[in-house]
Amino acid sequence: MSAETGGVAELKFRDPRRARELTAALARLVEELHRAPVTLMHVCGTHEQAIARFGLRTSLPPGLRVIMGPGCPVCVTDLGEVDEGVALALQGVRIATYGDMVKLPGSSKSLADAQAEGAQIDVVYSATQAVELARVTDEPVVFFASGFETTAVATAAILLSRPPANFSVLSAHKYVPPAMEAVACLPETRVEGFLAAGHAAVITGYGLFEDFARRHRTPVVVAGFEPLDILAALVRLLEMIRDREYGAANAYPRCVTREGNRRAQESLWRVFEAADGPWRGIGVIPGGNLQLRKEWAAMDARRRFRIDVSGLQQAAQSELSRRCLCGKIMVGLVEPTDCPLFGRQCLPESPVGACMVSSEGTCRIWYQYGGRPDLGGTA
Amino acid sequence: MCLGIPGKVIDIDGLQATVDFFGVRRQVRLDVVDEPVALGDYVLNHVGFAIRRIPESEVAETLKLFEELAAAGDDQDLLAADLRAELAATRESKK
Ligand code: SF4
Numbered sequence: 001m002s003a004e005t006g007g008v009a010e011l012k013f014r015d016p017r018r019a020r021e022l023t024a025a026l027a028r029l030v031e032e033l034h035r036a037p038v039t040l041m042h043v044c045g046t047h048e049q050a051i052a053r054f055g056l057r058t059s060l061p062p063g064l065r066v067i068m069g070p071g072c073p074v075c076v077t078d079l080g081e082v083d084e085g086v087a088l089a090l091q092g093v094r095i096a097t098y099g100d101m102v103k104l105p106g107s108s109k110s111l112a113d114a115q116a117e118g119a120q121i122d123v124v125y126s127a128t129q130a131v132e133l134a135r136v137t138d139e140p141v142v143f144f145a146s147g148f149e150t151t152a153v154a155t156a157a158i159l160l161s162r163p164p165a166n167f168s169v170l171s172a173h174k175y176v177p178p179a180m181e182a183v184a185c186l187p188e189t190r191v192e193g194f195l196a197a198g199h200a201a202v203i204t205g206y207g208l209f210e211d212f213a214r215r216h217r218t219p220v221v222v223a224g225f226e227p228l229d230i231l232a233a234l235v236r237l238l239e240m241i242r243d244r245e246y247g248a249a250n251a252y253p254r255c256v257t258r259e260g261n262r263r264a265q266e267s268l269w270r271v272f273e274a275a276d277g278p279w280r281g282i283g284v285i286p287g288g289n290l291q292l293r294k295e296w297a298a299m300d301a302r303r304r305f306r307i308d309v310s311g312l313q314q315a316a317q318s319e320l321s322r323r324c325l326c327g328k329i330m331v332g333l334v335e336p337t338d339c340p341l342f343g344r345q346c347l348p349e350s351p352v353g354a355c356m357v358s359s360e361g362t363c364r365i366w367y368q369y370g371g372r373p374d375l376g377g378t379a
Numbered sequence: 380m381c382l383g384i385p386g387k388v389i390d391i392d393g394l395q396a397t398v399d400f401f402g403v404r405r406q407v408r409l410d411v412v413d414e415p416v417a418l419g420d421y422v423l424n425h426v427g428f429a430i431r432r433i434p435e436s437e438v439a440e441t442l443k444l445f446e447e448l449a450a451a452g453d454d455q456d457l458l459a460a461d462l463r464a465e466l467a468a469t470r471e472s473k474k
Pocket residue numbers: 323324325326329336339340341342343346347351352353354355356357363
């Protein structure tokens with residue numbers, strides 16, 4: 001039903017001629033490669049939103065697949081991490097968190113379920129608001145923080161600016177580059193090039209991807225969020241694949257530089273360190289989690305509280321959630337429409353899996369914009 | 380959460396700036412921005428923190444998509460909804 005209101009009907013480029021030139025270039029390049037289908041992966045929910053909203057997949061040549069990888073921080077928040085937040089909340093600790101986290105299912109409960117049982121959950125839009133909550137009360141406030149490196153920078157800045165003693169952080173922050181590494185190593189995925197999120201690259205710089213691109217012989221292009229930005233970046237990626245140019249390129253120069261934001265990087269790594277950690281549905285990603293350094297133990301909810309998740313994890317996972325394909329979707333093996341629950345038992349109002357919860361989740365985006373626009377009307 | 384929204388700096392008080400986003404004034408922290416920020420500059424905001432000063436030559440290009448999204452009032456539009464959430468991430472100006 002959403003296919004009629006979203007997707008193709010709203011397809012409007014500010015510069016249709018330029019869009020046509022770019023899509024013609026894509027078709028030519030795919031042909032030159034002689035080995036369709038060519039699969040490219042982006043790792044950013046905002047890219048998927050733009051691709052779906054502007055119906056970009058309908059204008060891609062048939063030999064080109066653009067899939068979404070692990071680009072939704074809420075979706076990759078592990079069951080165990082949600083359990084920690086839920087356990088703390090049920091223990092009576094006040095939890096402040098970003099809105100998308102509330103409905104996210106844990107092993108047996110979400111924060112919303114805990115709230116229904118009387119736990120105090122506050123939705124905040126920024127880390128600053130979480131600190132403000134702590135300032136006006138004596139009770140402990142835990143900021144259950146999710147998001148990739150760009151968002152982790154905000155959490156770091158808050159800790160560096162001396163929050164009150166009753167404030168602490170439960171970090172579910174994730175670091176994207178190691179996840180790209182994991183996907184590039186999956187033999188079944190066969191991703192030939194990556195579009196990196198313009199936004200994370202504002203912080204890390206595109207230079208970060210040069211070594212990755214060389215080692216995996218997979219070019220990386222940093223792309224902005226406008227439909228034309230994305231098409232231009234895809235053209236650049238295909239050119240690099242054709243020319244065996246295994247490096248990193250910047251198709252978003254107005255916001256991204258090679259070095260990135262040094263000051264933000266310094267803050268990030270003063271507070272966090274990369275640690276091996278589980279990504280939901282994908283498994284343990286070496287260096288994929290951002291955990292607080294030892295120096296911040298006093299502000300680290302994991303060290304400060306005894307968090308007992310055993311009760312939550314013993315409860316059986318529902319039959320439905322065992323059938324969720326999010327993990328495979330996030331490494332590019334299947335698409336939401338391959339899931340028998342998509343748009344039936346699993347809906348934005350009653351999500352079964354994490355990919356349907358967040359506005360950056362692939363299932364949610366496909367549902368909202370009518371799935372693959374070229375299948376319009378089947379949703 | 381991934382969307383960085385550009386806004387124009389109209390007041391600075393230490394590490395706190397008042398920034399105008401498409402007519403709405405909000406407080407943004409300057410703790411981690413990469414370059415010194417002056418009045419009239421445009422910055423990218425991410426969850427209440429400025430993360431980049433946009434070079435003057437790039438400002439017009441950067442504003443385009445956001446202007447269109449800010450104009451779209453549609454609840455169903457995920458990009459527009461994320462934009463609103465990010466704007467909300469910065470606090471109201473106390474004036
Ligand atoms: S539609 Fe729902 S159950 Fe199916 S993969 Fe997506 S989130 Fe999981």
